[in-house]
Amino acid sequence: MTDTREKEIVLTGITTTGTPHLGNYVGAIRPAIEASRDPNVKPFYFLADYHALIKCQEPARIKQSTLEIAATWLALGLDTDNAVFYRQSDVPEITELAWILSCVTAKGLMNRAHAYKAAVQENLDKGEKDPDKGITMGLYCYPILMAADILLFKANKVPVGKDQIQHIEMARDIAARFNHIYGRYFVLPEAVIQEETAVLLGLDGRKMSKSYDNTIPIFAREKRLRKLIMKIKTNSLPPEAPKDPDTCTLFSIYQAFATKEEVEALRKRYQEGIAWGEMKQLLFEYINAHIKDARARYEALIQHPERIEQVLRQGGERAREVARPFMREIREAVGIAPLA
Structure with missing residues (x-):
């Protein structure tokens, strides 16, 4: 049985409804992968495919998203020896506990x-x-399933956005x-x-989000990556003309990837004046170089989904080693046990 008692347990779920973008990478994936290498932490990272059913009733989309997200995390260097990386639906104890x-x-x-x-308010506003x-009852009971995700593995810490704090408070109340x-x-x-x-800005200057349709996929191929940045x-x-880097989407994306020295050097170029076309080309080349090797690993994994499936099944079994007992x-x- 996997021994997690001596390490702090951190748990994160990733809903399988979209293609991972640069905002996901900077805000969640990169810090999670760094944590996966921390010997003092036992991370549980799971693909929340049951949660995905609440908002998405497109089977092909959920399946493709599962493939793309798993390939992304693996290509970016997730340490699956330390971290337990699994699919929510491969651990039936989660839904049993939810009930x-x-x-x-x-x-x-x-x-x-x-x-x-x-x-409810949206319905009232519509009259x-x-x-x-x-x-649906899926939406209504979502916090209970999320509580089961967390409580089953005795998670100490759950990294979340501000909009998810209430769900952790509910999990505490339920527990x-x-x-x-x-x-x-x-x-x-x-x-x-x-x-x-970091909160990355998207193509239109708003927060990068699939709901705004303004995202840049992490592993967009070179031609598409350049086209999107342009x-x-x-x-x-x-x-x-001198330009303000702190109000510029291009600079904010560059800043999320570059070193402090590189950022300061570019800040001076903004003050001196830089053409937008030049800046866009600079950003494209920088991001492309940053992700090039990982993109190659990602594309190799996408071509061999059986490799991803094997990793997820192994992760699911490791999760169940904790969940079953x-x-x-x-x-x-609760009184559900053998009579003799």
């Missing part, structure tokens, strides 16, 4: 979930007679309720908000 937790979770707690309240129109009824079984997780994490919006200042304890606690 058990649902039996101690107050409906009122779920009524207060931000995503549910936002969906719908039924405030729950189109809202505390279970512990109160049945005894202390669950660790109360803590949300880790990384304030210093589309980034800039102002109409002439080449010789703990679920036996949970079943025993």
Whole structure:
């Protein structure tokens, strides 16, 4: 059985609904891969394919996204010897625990979930007679499944964005309720908000997000990468005019990848005047060089999905080495156990 007791357990889920982009890399993937190499941490990273079903009912998209995300993390150097990298659906104990937790979770707690309240408000704003129109039980019970993801592996820390803090608080509430009824079984997780994490701007100057359709895929091929970077919006200042790097999307992307010395050197060029075409070409060449080797590994993995499948299945088995014995304890606690 995998021994995780002496290490801090950190858990992160990645929803399988899109193609990883540079914003994902800077904000979540890069720090997670660095953490995967920390010998003092036991990371659990999973592809949240059951969560994906809440928003996406396109089977081909979920399957393709699973392939692309797994290939991305592996190509970028995830340490799968230290980190447990698995597919949520390969660990049936997660959904079993979600049901058990649902039996101690107050409906009122779920009524207060931000995503549910936002969906209800959207219906009310549209003048719908039924405030729950189109809202599935998947969306409504999402916080319980997320709690199961976290509590099953006794995660100490869960890195999340500010919009996910409530879900960690709910997981704590659910765990505390279970512990109160049945005894202390669950660790109360803590949300880790990384304030210093860079937020990358997209093609239109807004936060890079698939919901805005303004993303640059991490492993876009050279021609497409250059084309996308050339589309980034800039102002109409002439080449010789001094420019403000702190309000420039091109500079913000460069800054997320470059060294401090490189950033300061480019900042001076902005003050002296730099043509937007020149800056876009500079950014393309820099990003392309940065990801070139990883892109080659990614494309090789995409061509051989059986290699990715093998890694995920091995990760799933490692996850179940932790999950199975703990679920036996949970079943025993609630009275579901052999009679003799």
